Amino acid sequence: MIKNDFLQNIVQINCIPVLIIIFLIFFLKINYTYEKDLTKKFIPSLVILLALIVVDNVDYYAYDAAEVTGAIDLLHRTAAMLGYDLRITLMASLISVAADRLSDRKHTVFWTYLPALVNVFVLLPCLFTDLFFYYNPDGSVGRGPLAFEPHFLSAVYMLFLFALGFLCRRKGRHNEMGILILCGALTIMGFLAEFLFALRGILIGVVALDITFYYLYLHIEHFRFDALTRIFNRDAFIADVEKYGSGAISHILSIDLNNLKVLNDTYGHGEGDKALKAIAKALERSCLPGCFAYRVGGDEFAAICLHKKTEAVEAMIADMYKAVEEAGYSCAIGYAEWGSGQSFTEVYKDADDKMYHKKRQMKNIASDPMRVRYENKAPAGENV
Incomplete structure (x- = not known):
């Protein structure tokens, strides 16, 4: 039996997301030959998800450190900043797949990622100021005036996801509408679980499921669409x-x-x-x-x-x-x-x-x- 509480927490937090990622990597690999374009669209989500797991585990380590030194403080701030933005970028990667499928406009993917890229520069002061969070004298973490900025941007992305869902309905893609709305609802539930009950690793697992659900759905739907014109076949x-x-x-x-x-x-x-x-x-x-x-x-x-x-x-x-x-x-x-x-x-x-x-x-x-x-x-x- 493992006695190290930190190690137990790490295994518990990462078990489901890692298993989902292993399944997704395996499926992407065997499916690449048949659906290269579709598979390539999901590779950014997979890479971001892996990076987020690493960053979050570093954040958990720094957050639970018995003594907050200057190095631990910088490590925690850096991991928190990256974790905030990777969560948003992960949502953007999933939404960009749907937006690219539904929009005929050029540079759709760029505009989808742009708020997440801008957010990197918005979060930079997190490294040097208490605008996002700070340490109290007893070592506990307090929230700064901009603590909820990443959550606000996440909410904007969720609204965008729901809007894409209803656009699917307009184009007759009712099943895809259901999948996108389900992904958005599950993400919100995962976020609320972490936020209200101070749980860890829930949102990563939920988004990993979202990516898997959507990829498998598009894999099935691939056979309903004409390869050349991208309308129903x-x-x-x-x-x-x-x-x-x-x-x-x-x-x-x-x-x-x-x-x-x-x-x-x-x-x-x-x-x-x-x-x-x-x-x-x-x-x-x-x-x-x-x-x-x-x-x-x-x-x-x-x-x-x-x-x-x-x-x-x-x-x-x-x-x-x-x-x-x-x-x-x-x-x-x-x-x-x-x-x-x-x-x-x-x-x-x-x-x-x-x-x-x-x-x-x-x-x-x-x-x-x-x-x-x-x-x-x-x-x-x-x-x-």
């Missing part, structure tokens, strides 16, 4: 049709990108991929709440609408045409209302037929945005 389309059925799905859309083969043959598949990405983004952005877009084939897309009136769907389709045209491409869209007594096959065929009818009407492409976009690039004697 055909499997997700079929699954959602079965999930919602005629009771919830009011309309089904069939969408086809015009002239993709010509584009691929003339300018290469790189330009074709660019067109598919642009179309997917335009469709997803144009979808109303409760409407979801899917890539179901090479140049084929689909969408479902839940509990929508025909007027609203027609207005959404007009927005889709406008967004696709602004991107420099064109597409044909057909839709059908899912009435009672109809099968999915019948409704989808109806939407498909209307899409092809629209496509035939668009055969005269003299004003086709794609033609305008590429006519100056076409080789001599060729037309898009």
Whole structure:
């Protein structure tokens, strides 16, 4: 039996986080071959988590020191400062993964980490002043006027996480919304447990679980998304049709990108991929709440609408045409209302037929945005 209280505490505090990290390292390693991009996004969280465990154990050692010397004081202040910021940076690393998945803006990851980076400089006075904490004459630790600054920033990050959760709902990713809100709620519970009951190691264990939950969820969800366009794929389309059925799905859309083969043959598949990405983004952005877009084939897309009136769907389709045209491409869209007594096959065929009818009407492409976009690039004697 171990008699050293300090060693007992260290083992007790670190057991669960270390076991979770070992599992996560093992899973990341075996999964790297199949999902390199996803795995790379979680490596910063893993590194920060390992650093935080080391720093917190140094902090516990300095905090529990029998005699506070100048060296112990500096060690405690340094470990406390790093621990404060690593906690916040760890939250930022998890949130950056979600933000990067949901936002089309450049530098999303940088802006997510920026408050945590600025916080490093805010915490520097902790080393030389009593603004964050100080020692009382009896050796106990007191809180300074800025003691709760890291907690305030943590709360801001949690609000950001909840906001991303509701953005997931807007994009039809209800399961991801649940995971992000659960991660945020567990983190808050872990923080309150440490803060109210003076417990140690709880928050690290909770955040380690958050990272593991989210990674495993994204690993599963990876198979629901189209690798090129990052919108839902055909499997997700079929699954959602079965999930919602005629009771919830009011309309089904069939969408086809015009002239993709010509584009691929003339300018290469790189330009074709660019067109598919642009179309997917335009469709997803144009979808109303409760409407979801899917890539179901090479140049084929689909969408479902839940509990929508025909007027609203027609207005959404007009927005889709406008967004696709602004991107420099064109597409044909057909839709059908899912009435009672109809099968999915019948409704989808109806939407498909209307899409092809629209496509035939668009055969005269003299004003086709794609033609305008590429006519100056076409080789001599060729037309898009």
